[in-house]
Every structure is written in C-alpha cells, then in structure tokens.
Amino acid sequence: MELATLKALADDTRYSVYRELTNASAPLSAQELADRLGVHANTVRMHLDRLRAVGLVEVESVHRGTVGRPQHSFSAAAAPTEADTAATSSTLLAGLLGTLAERTGATKSEAISTGRSWGREVAAQSQGRGCLPVLDTELSDLGFSPEVGRGDGTSEGGVRIEFLQCPFRELAEAYPELICNLHRGLCEGVVDFVGGGRVLEFSTLYDPEPCHVTVATATK
Numbered sequence: 585m586e587l588a589t590l591k592a593l594a595d596d597t598r599y600s601v602y603r604e605l606t607n608a609s610a611p612l613s614a615q616e617l618a619d620r621l622g623v624h625a626n627t628v629r630m631h632l633d634r635l636r637a638v639g640l641v642e643v644e645s646v647h648r649g650t651v652g653r654p655q656h657s658f659s660a661a662a663a664p665t666e667a668d669t670a671a672t673s674s675t676l677l678a679g680l681l682g683t684l685a686e687r688t689g690a691t692k693s694e695a696i697s698t699g700r701s702w703g704r705e706v707a708a709q710s711q712g713r714g715c716l717p718v719l720d721t722e723l724s725d726l727g728f729s730p731e732v733g734r735g736d737g738t739s740e741g742g743v744r745i746e747f748l749q750c751p752f753r754e755l756a757e758a759y760p761e762l763i764c765n766l767h768r769g770l771c772e773g774v775v776d777f778v779g780g781g782r783v784l785e786f787s788t789l790y791d792p793e794p795c796h797v798t799v800a801t802a803t804k
Contacts, residue, residue, distance in 0.1 A: 611657035699769020727751035
C-alpha cells in the first residue's frame with residue numbers, strides 16, 4: 585500500500601467517510617454522508633477529494649432531468665485482488681499507525697488511547713446492541729475469529745473472548761507494545777461506549793495464555 589493511501593486513512597473523519605462508503609449498499613451523496621456522520625457537507629467533500637486523489641473513492645454524476653448541476657454520488661473504489669479480510673484489516677491498522685506516527689515516541693498509553701478512539705467510533709454504529717455482540721462483530725469483521733465463552737471463575741466470572749486468528753500477527757511480533765495495545769484499546773473503547781460491561785483482562789501474544797479479552801457484564 586502506498587504511503588499516500590496510508591496518510592489519507594490516518595485522519596479519523598476521513599476514515600469514517602471511507603468506512604461509510606465501504607459499508608453502504610449503494611452510492612451516497614456528500615450530503616447523505618454528512619447526515620450520517622453528523623458533520624458539514626463541505627467537510628465531507630474535502631475528505632472525499634482526498635480519498636479520490638489516492639484512488640479509494642469513485643464518483644459518478646447523476647442527471648435528474650432538471651436544470652442545474654448533476655448530483656455527484658460516491659462509492660468505495662473496487663477492491664484490489666489483495667483486499668480480503670486481512671488486507672482490509674491492514675488498511676485500518678495503517679490508518680491508526682499513521683495517526684500514531686505523527687506523534688513523537690508513541691507510548692503504550694498513546695496506543696491504547698488511539699485504540700479506544702477507534703473502538704468508540706465503531707461502537708457508535710452499534711444500534712442498540714449490547715457490548716458483547718458489538719465487540720464480537722467488530723472482532724469478526726477484522727479477522728480475529730473470536731470465540732466467546734464463559735470465564736473459568738478466575739476473572740470475576742467474566743465472559744472470555746479468545747482470538748483464534750490475528751490478522752496483524754506479523755506486525756504484532758515486530759511491534760507488540762504498539763499493535764497489541766491498539767487492539768486492547770479497541771476492545772476497551774467498544775465496551776466503554778456501549779456500556780453494560782468493562783474489560784477485566786487482556787492477554788497479548790506474549791502472555792502465558794494468549795490471546796484473549798475477558799469482559800465483565802452486568803448480567804452473567
């Protein structure tokens with residue numbers, strides 16, 4: 585993936601625009617995107633221009649048979665052959681890494697904070713579901729193949745979610761402090777935003793029992 589693409593996805597609002605387009609079943613106008621994201625249409629247009637410049641977004645003109653300019657509708661560009669689940673996850677991770685890279689000497693706490701912002705963003709689209717279903721869905725979409733089961737009683741009876749796969753494994757092996765804590769922050773951000781639970785434990789690639797998160801919920 586080119587550096588320009590990574591930088592384009594590093595902006596939180598721009599990534600939100602791109603995510604809306606990838607999830608949409610039909611092309612969207614700038615105003616429709618603005619309404620969904622709660623921002624001004626001109627802000628959306630600015631981000632769409634940047635996404636178009638790096639080839640992530642396509643535009644089509646819709647003529648409605650009336651006088652005036654045609655309306656522009658936007659959609660995510662056709663995915664390249666490498667764009668399977670792991671590639672999509674890498675794109676998202678690259679955007680987060682771009683945000684961190686702009687900071688000098690990113691620490692564990694900064695990685696967690698960035699991950700939490702990511703988690704809150706995706707949780708905002710949860711539409712009334714509980715924290716566990718939202719977290720399970722997001723982890724599945726990213727390619728972690730989560731397996732949900734009850735705890736063994738050692739973590740206040742929390743619900744344990746094991747990660748059977750890691751789409752970021754190579755990066756996690758090279759930069760465990762950064763990658764694993766981004767992932768931890770994601771889980772915490774989702775649970776905190778949705779409510780009804782809290783993260784009790786997060787085990788990484790190098791812990792005795794990798795890799796899982798344990799969440800305490802209001803109802804067991």
